[in-house]
Amino acid sequence: MKLNQLILVSFAGLQFIFPALAGDETATNSAGAVPPEIPATVAVSSAPDSSAETAEIEALKKEVQELSQKVSALEQQRELNQPTNATASQEQIEALDQKVRILGRQRELDQETAAAAAKNQPRLSLGANGFSFGSADSNFVVTLHGVLQVDSRTFEQNDKVPGNDSILLRRARPILAGTVFHDFDFLFVPEFGGGTPGASSSATTPSIYDAYVNYRYSPAFQIQAGKFKAPVGLEQLQADVNTSLNERSLVTDLVPNRDLGFELHGDIAGGVLSYAAGIFNGVGDNRNSSNIGFQDNREFDGRLFVQPFKGTELTALQNLGVGVGGSWGDSSITNTLGLPNTTGGSQPGYFTDGQQQFFAYTNGVVAGGTHWRLSPQGYYYYGPLSLMGEYAISDQDVHNGSHSAELQNTAWEISGGWVLTGENATFAGVTPKHPFAPHNGQWGALQVVGRYEELNIDNDAFPFFANPAASASEARAWSVGLNWYLNQNIRVNASFSQTSFTGGNATGSAANTAPGSVADHTENVFFTRVQLCF
């Protein structure tokens, strides 16, 4: 009930109790005494003077009316105040809503600004592919990689060549690679390993293996300058960490290793055709160039390799590649640098899988004149299967005093592998699907590999350029091995190689040193390797 209604009801009650309040003078007069609970003002109205009573009643009526008006006014005021308050509250809510929305948007903008700023921050990454840091736009990148190979070689018939068993750091290379100004790549690879029995000092002391700058105009057009692998042999061009067995085949004995020069190269149509052609100082078979090479003549090396089905839907043939590499030089060198490396012996010559020299030029032989090589080559990878084949001819003019000859040495090899755990084999190695984690029942990837190879020395090499009693004229080898890829970075190998020879049955003092000590019996060698690469 509203306040004015309450008052009016009260006033009606008073009229019921005191009819005089309703203007009925008779009733008022007959009322007699005033009840004690009646207010004084009302009691006064019960006075006997009728005019006075009327006046009082009028006054009371007026007072009641005024009160009623006040109540009405108050009620109206209250009703008016209600929407005002509601409006104020609504405005407050809207203002708060705006503030919340604004704060939300500011937060989003701050995040956008932070994300934009993050894009301009240098990038840092550490993972299976090495440690890398570079500018936000990738125009400048430096990557640190490394290779460590801890090998063991254990020879049967150890008494024939004492001291050739070994645990050795085959390779220990920190690798610094990178890019400057987006299109210029560089690579710097020093070698701190080595330890090949009887190797030359250059192989056992720290030396620079790769140091070059490469300008990439496009994938199809690149120019490289510095010291790097000459583009001839297929297995030679495969990364050291990805070869199927510990040591490369006898074919690699006949092709150049790293040389100093300039090379134009590229991949056309996404690698369907790869080409490389360069001019180099020129090195002997399987030799690494020193960091200088003062000579007047140069060697031209080149290679074409085609993968005709690369990128096609013929998945079984996508990784079929065939090519040919070659070199030609007309050297006036009259010293031993144009001859093969001295690995495994004291004189230039060729060596076995066990890195022992089975053929050596006799002291006094020098290179001079034309030296050309030709190497047809190919590989095939499909799923866990890998196959590689290569043939090489190294044709070289040599001199020994008054004797001269053009010697044509040849070699070939075929190798294959199968990944037992089902991963894909590639020219760039095997990546295990389940990296080694024995607690989770994961053991990495296993691959079996095998190889057969031969190297034939030109018969004209004997006897004026090589001692037939010490050097073999032919080496034939087969190898089997097991490669365990624990993860992308760690690999453990074990393999066995057997090499047999034709010729080289040395006697006397020649039988005590390589090649005589090597070629007079079949070489059986067991290899192991623990490899870290990142």
Place this chain on the structure above:
Amino acid sequence: MKTFLNILLVLSLTTAVDAKEIKLLNVSYDPTRELYQDYNAAFAKYWKAKTGDDVVVSQSHGGSGKQALSVINGLEADVVTLALAYDIDAIAQQARFLPADWQKRLPDDSTPYTSTIVFLVRKGNPKSIKDWDDVVKPGVIVVTPNPKTSGGARWAYLAAWAYALDKFGHDDAKARDFVKRLYKNVPVLDSGARGATTTFVERGIGDVLLAWENEAHLAIKEFGADKFEIVTPSESILAEPPVAVVDKVAQKHGTTDVARAYLEYLYSDEGQDIAGRNFYRPRSERAAAKYAEQFAKLKLVTVDDAFGGWQKAQKTHFADGGTFDQIYQP
């Protein structure tokens, strides 16, 4: 007859073989998405009919200043259609991708359409915003992008400044105070005009959006006249968004001819009609007359008249340490 048919066949095959697909990249400012979506389709049709070649125009949109910087930093734009001449000047001066006098190469200072800055308010105009004076009142929340990155925001800033100059008898100090009060009402700065429109229209932030005229019309067209109203101030600025071929990039891509034709076609009857249809003020009298009703009449000052040109305006107001940096307190 057979020989004739053979010749026709050979000719048609030759034509088919010769037909090329040409790709252009148009780097533009924020609110031109709809305009160039329409225009690119029209131009492709025109070019196909004229030459037989297919043209595919890709678009990149963002704050005008930001877009110019992207082009300078290597975004390979065949053409740029930016919010103001200063941004294309920056490409010419810093990257030297086009000559300094690029603006003389096409009619109307290479500005095929114009626009201006208006107010977009919520339906019923609850804050009773009628002119710039209402925008600077305390308690009014104003949405406008960052003049450092957005061309539209720079036009809006200068429009407010020009109004204040007229109001206060060209008293720079008072104009500065006026614009300072305006930016005191700006709680967030989006990087581009489209972002600011989204903030106002979709996020429901603010009482008034300082909007490109075409953007305001588009918001009403898209979201309905029952939600927003356009308020035209008594005075604003004549916004002249220019276009230019980025010579070095077009030469590299071999697209110079088609890029030039692409911009020239903006001045054609069809190009002008598309501009008008998308709420840009066309240059041609014919299209201007056709779309006259959709554009309010108001006093429009030019950046040249009121500020001595873009170079001066940029240096005074928007360069690092300029007036905007001094008056805006985030």
